[in-house]
Amino acid sequence: MQALKQRWNYLFSSTKGLALVAIAMISLVTAIWGMLSGPMVEWGVRDVVVRLFGMVLIQAEREGRIIMLYHTIAMTVVAVEVYFITGMLPMKKHQQTTINATITIGYLTAMIFGLLFGYFGHNFVFHGLFLVGQSLVFFGGILFAAALWPWNKEYLLPPESPKAKTKKGVDLERVAFFVMAVATLLSATFGAVTGSYWGNGHETFLGEDLIRVPHKTALQKAIIGHLHIMLTLIAVALTLIVGNWMKFKGIYHKIAMPMMIIGTIVITAGALSVVWLPWAHTTIYVGSVLVMFAALMYVIYSWDVLIKEGTTDIDKPNFFQKMTALLRDPLKFGAGWQMVFMNFTVSGVGIFMAVKLDEIFRVWPHRDERITLTGHWHILSGIIATIILFYYADIAGMKGKARKWFGWIVIIMSDLAFGAVTVFSMKRLFVTEIEQQNVVNWTMLLTDIGLAAVLVALAVFMLWRLYDLFLANGRWADELKTERRLRAEEEIAESKRKLEELEAALEEELK
Numbered sequence: 119m120q121a122l123k124q125r126w127n128y129l130f131s132s133t134k135g136l137a138l139v140a141i142a143m144i145s146l147v148t149a150i151w152g153m154l155s156g157p158m159v160e161w162g163v164r165d166v167v168v169r170l171f172g173m174v175l176i177q178a179e180r181e182g183r184i185i186m187l188y189h190t191i192a193m194t195v196v197a198v199e200v201y202f203i204t205g206m207l208p209m210k211k212h213q214q215t216t217i218n219a220t221i222t223i224g225y226l227t228a229m230i231f232g233l234l235f236g237y238f239g240h241n242f243v244f245h246g247l248f249l250v251g252q253s254l255v256f257f258g259g260i261l262f263a264a265a266l267w268p269w270n271k272e273y274l275l276p277p278e279s280p281k282a283k284t285k286k287g288v289d290l291e292r293v294a295f296f297v298m299a300v301a302t303l304l305s306a307t308f309g310a311v312t313g314s315y316w317g318n319g320h321e322t323f324l325g326e327d328l329i330r331v332p333h334k335t336a337l338q339k340a341i342i343g344h345l346h347i348m349l350t351l352i353a354v355a356l357t358l359i360v361g362n363w364m365k366f367k368g369i370y371h372k373i374a375m376p377m378m379i380i381g382t383i384v385i386t387a388g389a390l391s392v393v394w395l396p397w398a399h400t401t402i403y404v405g406s407v408l409v410m411f412a413a414l415m416y417v418i419y420s421w422d423v424l425i426k427e428g429t430t431d432i433d434k435p436n437f438f439q440k441m442t443a444l445l446r447d448p449l450k451f452g453a454g455w456q457m458v459f460m461n462f463t464v465s466g467v468g469i470f471m472a473v474k475l476d477e478i479f480r481v482w483p484h485r486d487e488r489i490t491l492t493g494h495w496h497i498l499s500g501i502i503a504t505i506i507l508f509y510y511a512d513i514a515g516m517k518g519k520a521r522k523w524f525g526w527i528v529i530i531m532s533d534l535a536f537g538a539v540t541v542f543s544m545k546r547l548f549v550t551e552i553e554q555q556n557v558v559n560w561t562m563l564l565t566d567i568g569l570a571a572v573l574v575a576l577a578v579f580m581l582w583r584l585y586d587l588f589l590a591n592g593r594w595a596d597e598l599k600t601e602r603r604l605r606a607e608e609e610i611a612e613s614k615r616k617l618e619e620l621e622a623a624l625e626e627e628l629k
Contacts, residue, residue: 268296312341381409424447507576
């Protein structure tokens with residue numbers, strides 16, 4: 119019983135344990151629900167899975183099921199990022215505990231009952247519990263934003279700090295985290311208000327199905343804006359997380375943080391104003407440029423750090439020595455590389471589509487433009503997932519050959535899949551419909567191979583962590599002890615600070 123209690127404490131009270139549970143839940147859902155689409159339909163696997171689990175799949179309800187599935191996964195990803203942030207930024211321990219507990223109960227409730235409602239018959243008690251879970255996640259977000267308040271004097275930076283700050287010492291990185299959290303709450307509210315009109319002026323749809331509809335309702339535009347901004351804010355949060363991971367500082371940090379703060383505000387305002395303003399997309403482009411520029415500053419800084427760390431024993435390293443140093447750690451290199459690669463498969467494609475929309479893409483058949491948009495969002499989501507895996511694998515203690523194999527498999531094979539999807543989605547630029555089959559065949563084959571390899575690597579990684587949980591003195595035990603020690607040290611430091619403040623107040627009173 120004591121052994122079970124210790125493992126429970128690890129999984130649901132430590133940062134690494136909470137992240138492990140959430141990633142495991144996403145992996146499980148991806149493994150099962152991934153069998154319902156793609157080549158699994160052609161191979162007959164979908165039918166086997168549906169019968170095995172007793173799923174109820176009515177074609178007319180497909181859009182609603184997909185929306186439910188995406189929301190459960192997205193909220194779990196948000197939970198993972200919240201765990202990372204509460205674990206890396208200074209805050210009161212009771213705040214961290216309350217936030218993590220609220221988010222955890224919320225996403226698990228929403229995921230379990232949301233999927234039960236969407237795929238196993240429509241018991242509306244389950245739908246109600248799905249909404250309860252979402253509400254708890256939102257409430258956890260409010261607590262999270264309050265804990266991040268950057269103007270608290272406890273979190274001011276000293277004058278000698280190399281990080282971006284105001285004249286009064288306010289940490290601009292913490293401001294960026296705070297702005298991201300508030301923007302996420304606003305954007306979630308935007309989606310929730312629209313969702314409250316379901317069946318009363320608003321019907322279920324997928325965003326890519328409305329691209330050729332000339333007149334969209336305000337509620338449809340609101341959902342489109344909600345889709346745009348939520349994934350963007352998840353990416354913003356992740357950029358800040360990996361920046362903290364790499365100890366982002368110096369001149370690049372001082373340039374990046376104001377850009378990230380302003381960019382987040384502008385892009386959020388643009389996405390939410392899609393409902394009312396015809397030029398809202400221009401605002402989104404401006405905000406996107408600022409955010410992407412901040413990410414570029416991180417990439418330059420992180421790669422420079424990796425090169426310097428890997429060539430400390432070389433007086434004048436040449437190009438090949440610098441490249442060897444840069445590539446020696448695929449996890450830390452991969453976080454920046456995936457951001458760079460994103461420009462070729464997501465950002466570049468998106469900008470090209472915007473510039474040539476009427477000239478090229480609206481001339482295509484609707485199906486081809488729809489494929490491009492669907493691929494656009496899925497690739498961005500996939501890149502975000504790989505960066506999360508890089509960070510978690512690092513804090514989970516993956517080292518040596520396992521670290522290199524895992525890192526390079528995820529980088530190479532995911533990029534192979536995302537690149538193939540990009541070529542597939544843009545194939546109409548260089549091949550006619552009647553001659554496209556060869557392109558379709560090999561791009562789909564490469565996509566399947568790449569994604570399968572990434573999923574196998576993830577499965578092996580998760581099995582390693584599962585095996586470790588069965589060991590009496592496994593890595594999990596050391597991680598739990600370390601986190602408890604750090605918490606105790608932080609609590610002692612906080613008690614000393616409060617005592618010093620009390621003594622100073624008493625001295626002032628006596629004077």
